[in-house]
Amino acid sequence: MGVRKHGWLFSVQQFDSLVFTPSHIFFTIVIKLLTFNVGLYASKALDMAYDIEIILNRQLADCLSIPVFITDTNGNLIFYNEPAEDILGKRYKDTGEMPVEVWGTVFNYKDDDGNALATEELPLVKTLKNRLPYHKTFWIQNLKGIAERISVTSYPIIGRAGKFVGAVAIFWRPSEE
Amino acid sequence: MNITIWGVRGSIPTIGPDTNEYGGNTSCIEVEANGWLLVLDAGSGIQYVNHSQNLKRGRVDILLTHLHMDHIQGLGFFRPLFDPSMEVHIWGPASNDSLRYRLGRYFSPPLFPVHFRDLPCKLTLHEIDNSSFQIGPFEIQSRYVTHPGPTIGFRIKNEHSVFAYIPDHEPALGPTGMPHDVKWLSGSDLALGADLLLHDGQYTVDEYKHRIGWGHSSIEDAVEFAALTGVKRLILSHHDPMHTDKKLHEIFNHLKEKNTYPFPFELAIEGLQVKL
Ligand SMILES: [Zn+2]
Ligand SMILES: [Zn+2]
Numbered sequence: 001m002g003v004r005k006h007g008w009l010f011s012v013q014q015f016d017s018l019v020f021t022p023s024h025i026f027f028t029i030v031i032k033l034l035t036f037n038v039g040l041y042a043s044k045a046l047d048m049a050y051d052i053e054i055i056l057n058r059q060l061a062d063c064l065s066i067p068v069f070i071t072d073t074n075g076n077l078i079f080y081n082e083p084a085e086d087i088l089g090k091r092y093k094d095t096g097e098m099p100v101e102v103w104g105t106v107f108n109y110k111d112d113d114g115n116a117l118a119t120e121e122l123p124l125v126k127t128l129k130n131r132l133p134y135h136k137t138f139w140i141q142n143l144k145g146i147a148e149r150i151s152v153t154s155y156p157i158i159g160r161a162g163k164f165v166g167a168v169a170i171f172w173r174p175s176e177e
Numbered sequence: 178m179n180i181t182i183w184g185v186r187g188s189i190p191t192i193g194p195d196t197n198e199y200g201g202n203t204s205c206i207e208v209e210a211n212g213w214l215l216v217l218d219a220g221s222g223i224q225y226v227n228h229s230q231n232l233k234r235g236r237v238d239i240l241l242t243h244l245h246m247d248h249i250q251g252l253g254f255f256r257p258l259f260d261p262s263m264e265v266h267i268w269g270p271a272s273n274d275s276l277r278y279r280l281g282r283y284f285s286p287p288l289f290p291v292h293f294r295d296l297p298c299k300l301t302l303h304e305i306d307n308s309s310f311q312i313g314p315f316e317i318q319s320r321y322v323t324h325p326g327p328t329i330g331f332r333i334k335n336e337h338s339v340f341a342y343i344p345d346h347e348p349a350l351g352p353t354g355m356p357h358d359v360k361w362l363s364g365s366d367l368a369l370g371a372d373l374l375l376h377d378g379q380y381t382v383d384e385y386k387h388r389i390g391w392g393h394s395s396i397e398d399a400v401e402f403a404a405l406t407g408v409k410r411l412i413l414s415h416h417d418p419m420h421t422d423k424k425l426h427e428i429f430n431h432l433k434e435k436n437t438y439p440f441p442f443e444l445a446i447e448g449l450q451v452k453l
Contacts, residue, residue, distance in 0.1 A: 049359060049366040051307070052321040058361060059351035160327055161271065161306035 053159040054078070054166050067171040070157075073164055075100040075128055087150075087171055089142050108141040112149075123154040124169040131156040131164050137174060149174055178335050178453040180373070181207040181229075184222020185445040187345070187379050187393065187415035188247050195421035200447025203247040204344050204415065206375065207231065210335050213313030216255075217331065217342050218242055222447065223251035232257060238312050240319075241269035242344060243328035244279055252280070253289045261297040266312075270319075270327040271304040305329065323347045323363040324392040332367040338453035341371040341408065344415050349398045350390060359405055368406035372453050375445065376402060378413030381428055396432055404438050414445035 049055070054070065058079045061068035067084035071077055077098040085091050088106060109117040119125050123134035133155040141147040151172040157165050184205035192201035203220025207229060214231040216223060216239045226232070237257050242248060257263040269276045277293065280302075284293040293300075303310075305319045306329070314336065319329040322343055330343035348363045349355040359365040368374045378399040380388060385395035394402070396413055403411040416425060429444050 048369060049320075049362060049364075052323060052363055055356075055361055055363050056323065056350075062352045160321060163307070 050078070051157075051159055051163070051165040053157050057157055057166075057168055061168075069124075069169045069171070070166060071100075071124065071128070071169070072166045073128065075104070075124070075167075077103040078166070084171065087140075087142070087148075089144055106142060110139040110141070110147075112139070114139075123152045124167060127154040127156050127167045127169075131158065178333075178338050178340060179207075179209045180340060180451040180453065181209075182222075182375075182412070182414070182445050182447060182449045182451075183207060183225040184218070184220040184251075185414050185416055185447055186220075186247070187377075187417060189418050190221045190250075191418040195423070198422040198446070199416060199425050199444060202447060203250060204242075205251060206342065208315075208333060208340065211314045213315065214238070215240055215312065215315060215333070218248040218344065219250070219252040219255060220247050221251045223255050227254075227256045232263075235262060236264040236266070238266040238268065240317070240331055241267065242330060242342070243270055243324065243326055245326070245345070248345070249280070249283060253284065253291070258296050258298050258300070261299075264299045264301075266301045266303060268303040268305055268310075268319075270321070270329045271306045272327045276302045276304050318367065320364065320367050322367070323350050328392075330364050330367045332371065338372040339370070340453060341368040341374040341376075343367060343374070343376050345392055346377045346402075347390070347392050347394055348402050349385075349394065355398055355401055355405070357405065362402070362405060364402070365406050368403070368408055370406070371408045373410045373412065373451060374403055374406070374408040375412045375414055377415045378444070379415045379417045384417070396428060397436075400432065400436060400438060400442055403440065403442065409440055411440060411442040412445050412449075412451075413442065416444070 057070055061070060061079065061081040064081060065083055067087050068081045069077060069084055070079040080088060080092055109122065111117050117138055123136050126134045135151065135153045137149065137151040139147055140150050151174055152169055154167055154169040156167050159165050184202040185200045186203050190201050190203050202222035204218040205220045205222030205226065206217040207226050208215040208217060209231045212234050214234065214237050216226055216237060218241060219239055257265050272279065281293045283289055284291060307321060308319045310317050316334045318332040322328055322330045324345045324347060328345055330346065333340045333342065343364050346364055356362050376399045377394045378396040379393040380395045382395045382397050393415065399413055400411065425444055
């Protein structure tokens with residue numbers, strides 16, 4: 001049983017790990033309380049900041065004129081750059097980070113024949129699942145109903161310590177390929 | 178926690194009449210509590226630790242932030258390494274090659290006459306990354322930070338206080354400078370709320386403009402980093418080798434005039450002792 005079996009970006013298998021049990025909710029509340037008080041948080045936990053590999057990927061994305069989306073290992077969108085704002089139809093300064101269940105519903109994916117694309121075939125979904133880079137060209141339709149043919153290249157962020165810390169998806173207009 | 182600063186200089190030792198006041202030795206800090214001794218980095222300042230009363234315990238732990246020359250050049254002249262009765266632990270950042278191999282390039286002719294394997298002390302090497310570990314009374318956390326090559330900073334905590342040590346660090350690297358959201362700020366979890374932060378402050382603002390990507394901070398950025406992370410006291414170190422005592426005075430006076438932060442900040446001076 002999953003939270004969003006029909007989600008755009010994630011396979012059913014991945015959603016199966018996102019079941020909200022009472023203990024999940026309890027821990028979420030505890031984490032919110034801890035993060036509310038910086039001093040208390042400092043004494044309780046060290047992993048407040050993103051890994052350096054994520055931070056540097058964001059800094060790089062900030063310098064690029066191609067749309068870049070950065071997610072954590074669960075697919076939550078933790079950063080998108082200005083060119084990506086045009087594709088998403090939203091501004092990062094307005095939305096901040098976006099949970100997978102929110103940003104995963106923004107797009108509608110189709111193949112060249114107009115058939116809906118299975119989420120398991122999307123490069124970012126595959127990267128998050130297999131921790132490998134992928135590339136695919138397909139059609140997306142955003143909330144405004146605008147359809148566009150797009151190529152997506154995704155790669156995993158695997159840091160120096162060999163730790164998988166997130167993923168990056170770069171959207172290319174095929175004319176840019 | 179008793180902290181003594183033995184090396185304040187970045188890049189290359191600059192010992193002479195123009196640097197007498199602040200000091201010219203490269204990075205090295207002695208940290209002692211309950212008879213346990215940590216040595217943070219092994220720049221040329223480590224020669225003063227040779228005379229430390231705190232070496233009596235028979236064990237010393239050397240924590241290396243990275244293996245740039247100004248952080249290891251004193252290692253071969255650290256006497257406990259040549260004392261068979263001493264237990265020496267060296268902790269350093271993991272990389273593709275082992276720590277033993279990388280330090281072995283220094284401990285081998287023609288750079289150094291003694292091979293690593295021939296050091297008579299009881300030597301143990303520890304490779305760390307985003308790690309948590311305990312040495313005596315110290316709870317220590319290491320995290321990778323923005324600096325060329327594998328480089329970590331340390332957060333050292335005992336029952337009384339927290340000392341954060343990030344001597345080589347460029348948190349402002351990027352198109353928009355220092356991120357104000359601490360979640361996106363390199364090193365912020367090491368420094369958060371620390372009683373004392375010793376941080377890279379190698380350049381003036383103007384110098385930094387010409388050295389972006391070199392891995393260091395302007396003094397102004399370092400102070401802003403400390404403000405963002407809520408530290409209680411800041412010591413700026415890793416002084417540029419070109420900065421004489423006179424220049425450092427000028428830089429610091431200018432900094433004081435321009436900034437009113439709610440925490441004390443100062444420039445590192447060799448021999449300075451801090452009790453936390
Ligand atoms: Zn250095
Ligand atoms: Zn360095």
